Amino acid sequence: MSEEARKGLWGTAGFAGLMLAAGAGAFISAQKDKRDKRNQTADDAPGFTARRGFGAYDVVGRTVTIARPREELFAFWKDFANLSTFMENIVSVKPTGADGRAVWTILAPAGRTVEVETEVVKEEPGKLIAWRSVPGSQIDTEGRVSFTDAPGNRGTRVSVRVAYKPPAGELGRMVAKLFMREPAVQARHDLKRFKMLMEAGEIATSARRKDQTRAAKQAEKQNDRQEETA
Amino acid sequence: MRALTWQGTHKVQVDTVDDPEIINPRDAIIKVTSTAICGSDLHLYDGVIPGLLPGDVLGHEFMGEVVETGPKSTLQKGQRVVVPFTISCGQCFFCSTLQYSCCSNSNPVEKQDISANVYGHAMSGLFGYSHMTGGYSGGQAEYVRVPYSDVGPIVIPDHLEDEKVLFLSDILPTGWMAAENAQIQPDDTVAVWGCGPVGLFAIQSALVMGASQVIAVDHYPHRLELARQLGAQVINFRESNVLEALMEMSGGIGIDAVIDAVGMEAHGFAIDNIMDTAKQKIGFGADRVSALRQAIMAVRKGGRVSIPGVYGGMADKFPIGAIMEKGLQIRTGQTHVQRYTKDLLAKIEDGTLDTTFLISHRLPLEQAADGYKNFKEQQDTWTKVVLKPGMATENA
Numbered sequence: 349m350s351e352e353a354r355k356g357l358w359g360t361a362g363f364a365g366l367m368l369a370a371g372a373g374a375f376i377s378a379q380k381d382k383r384d385k386r387n388q389t390a391d392d393a394p395g396f397t398a399r400r401g402f403g404a405y406d407v408v409g410r411t412v413t414i415a416r417p418r419e420e421l422f423a424f425w426k427d428f429a430n431l432s433t434f435m436e437n438i439v440s441v442k443p444t445g446a447d448g449r450a451v452w453t454i455l456a457p458a459g460r461t462v463e464v465e466t467e468v469v470k471e472e473p474g475k476l477i478a479w480r481s482v483p484g485s486q487i488d489t490e491g492r493v494s495f496t497d498a499p500g501n502r503g504t505r506v507s508v509r510v511a512y513k514p515p516a517g518e519l520g521r522m523v524a525k526l527f528m529r530e531p532a533v534q535a536r537h538d539l540k541r542f543k544m545l546m547e548a549g550e551i552a553t554s555a556r557r558k559d560q561t562r563a564a565k566q567a568e569k570q571n572d573r574q575e576e577t578a
Numbered sequence: 579m580r581a582l583t584w585q586g587t588h589k590v591q592v593d594t595v596d597d598p599e600i601i602n603p604r605d606a607i608i609k610v611t612s613t614a615i616c617g618s619d620l621h622l623y624d625g626v627i628p629g630l631l632p633g634d635v636l637g638h639e640f641m642g643e644v645v646e647t648g649p650k651s652t653l654q655k656g657q658r659v660v661v662p663f664t665i666s667c668g669q670c671f672f673c674s675t676l677q678y679s680c681c682s683n684s685n686p687v688e689k690q691d692i693s694a695n696v697y698g699h700a701m702s703g704l705f706g707y708s709h710m711t712g713g714y715s716g717g718q719a720e721y722v723r724v725p726y727s728d729v730g731p732i733v734i735p736d737h738l739e740d741e742k743v744l745f746l747s748d749i750l751p752t753g754w755m756a757a758e759n760a761q762i763q764p765d766d767t768v769a770v771w772g773c774g775p776v777g778l779f780a781i782q783s784a785l786v787m788g789a790s791q792v793i794a795v796d797h798y799p800h801r802l803e804l805a806r807q808l809g810a811q812v813i814n815f816r817e818s819n820v821l822e823a824l825m826e827m828s829g830g831i832g833i834d835a836v837i838d839a840v841g842m843e844a845h846g847f848a849i850d851n852i853m854d855t856a857k858q859k860i861g862f863g864a865d866r867v868s869a870l871r872q873a874i875m876a877v878r879k880g881g882r883v884s885i886p887g888v889y890g891g892m893a894d895k896f897p898i899g900a901i902m903e904k905g906l907q908i909r910t911g912q913t914h915v916q917r918y919t920k921d922l923l924a925k926i927e928d929g930t931l932d933t934t935f936l937i938s939h940r941l942p943l944e945q946a947a948d949g950y951k952n953f954k955e956q957q958d959t960w961t962k963v964v965l966k967p968g969m970a971t972e973n974a
Contacts, residue, residue: 540690
């Protein structure tokens with residue numbers, strides 16, 4: 349997507365409450381349909397909840413309300429290295445220095461991992477962070493998280509929107525399996541873990557012992573797989 | 579450690595399982611001194627609550643001694659505590675509005691999907707219950723890992739023995755909240771279906787709250803006698819026509835507030851219940867609601883319906899017409915235990931409430947399976963079983 353096109357999209361991001369810019373023509377036209385239709389059927393539902401597809405892109409969105417101040421949540425998210433503490437499929441997010449670039453290491457089936465480099469394309473302190481994969485990435489993806497005050501003293505509404513287009517070929521199938529299993533479920537789970545961490549200071553587990561927690565079991569599985577493939 | 583595990587319908591046994599350990603910073607480990615079998619444990623025993631796995635440790639009414647604390651626990655080793663059956667973080671919107679049983683954060687994320695699908699929203703975590711509510715290891719065990727130990731457990735003064743305070747964990751607050759949900763006014767006539775522990779405590783609470791008349795409905799003579807001793811009038815539904823009797827006893831007005839302390843496994847030979855039972859047996863329509871239907875018919879116009887009884891699924895032939903046309907108010911829910919523990923502990927200490935009358939049997943933890951069987955099969959006389967992990971086992 350050209351710089352100009354991106355600017356144009358961000359500029360209209362407020363319409364229909366849809367908070368995502370994506371590079372796909374199909375996706376953009378879906379927005380347009382929605383916007384045009386608003387004249388006939390007034391509907392304030394977030395764009396990603398539309399019953400139509402978004403072409404080559406999969407779009408996931410979720411909002412949670414977290415009983416913490418907006419600035420605090422923004423600050424935690426802004427440090428991308430924190431994301432792996434509540435995003436289950438993310439092994440790590442490592443800043444690479446300039447331009448808000450970071451390398452995301454994502455768990456993939458069969459003990460493999462996929463790396464995606466992203467750049468921050470927009471940041472409004474206390475309000476919004478948007479990122480997209482840099483050209484030539486294995487996965488074409490964009491995402492944004494926005495923070496708005498919830499009514500009264502209920503804290504902050506945190507909305508995440510992610511769009512991604514899996515590549516073709518073997519890697520594509522693997523990535524599809526990884527992401528498309530239940531992408532909406534994964535997003536929902538990750539955000540709920542974020543909420544637990546911010547509100548309660550810890551992520552709930554019903555395990556009796558440390559080695560029985562979901563995180564411990566997943567790490568063990570991952571190690572086994574890596575040993576197998578090594 | 580030794581613990582009572584669920585293995586399948588009507589099959590529970592005491593096994594040796596892994597000891598719990600501190601996992602999260604706010605955790606504490608409790609060494610259980612007393613724990614009880616709850617009426618809702620019988621729903622698990624009967625296999626009518628979905629989401630149990632063989633090996634799950636049951637029990638959600640327990641108390642004991644703090645033996646280990648995480649870095650953010652406010653408890654101290656050696657303290658005696660009663661632990662609420664509802665697991666609540668204390669910080670989310672629901673906890674901060676005292677709706678502890680609706681806590682957003684205590685049910686592990688991956689366990690929330692089932693109840694989110696079935697109920698529209700995920701439930702909070704509960705000890706020793708279905709995996710829909712977290713699948714947390716329960717209190718019918720020697721040790722329990724207690725999350726959020728800085729907000730849940732209530733510290734008990736040394737001079738109060740276990741049996742006086744154990745029921746703060748569930749059934750006493752549940753009976754109290756049932757009466758509170760009935761919004762009892764001083765001149766009210768209140769009727770309570772089910773004289774199990776919760777029903778009996780609801781009767782006691784309704785009288786403390788100033789109801790002028792409380793009528794108990796059940797069919798077990800001993801349980802009705804306990805209700806009578808608390809100050810209730812009683813109706814045995816096998817002997818009398820309940821609806822007709824309630825109309826007469828309320829002077830032809832109907833009952834001001836009704837409390838369904840029966841829940842999803844109602845007894846009775848009315849045609850609707852026979853059909854519900856058949857459907858429950860084949861897993862088609864989960865809940866038997868005949869007691870609730872009767873309560874809704876008995877309540878006066880503009881009256882209040884309180885439902886502490888446990889339901890889990892869908893109900894058939896539910897009298898929504900009577901609810902709307904009579905202008906009824908319904909209040910229900912899992913108990914917000916932490917909201918009530920402090921006040922109720924004070925009422926136990928000053929003698930306003932005594933809960934020990936309920937206990938019919940005390941068994942070592944090792945004999946827990948017998949406890950389940952008898953609590954299920956001899957409901958008239960086995961009114962409440964307290965299990966003690968430290969108690970010597972009798973030789974059979």
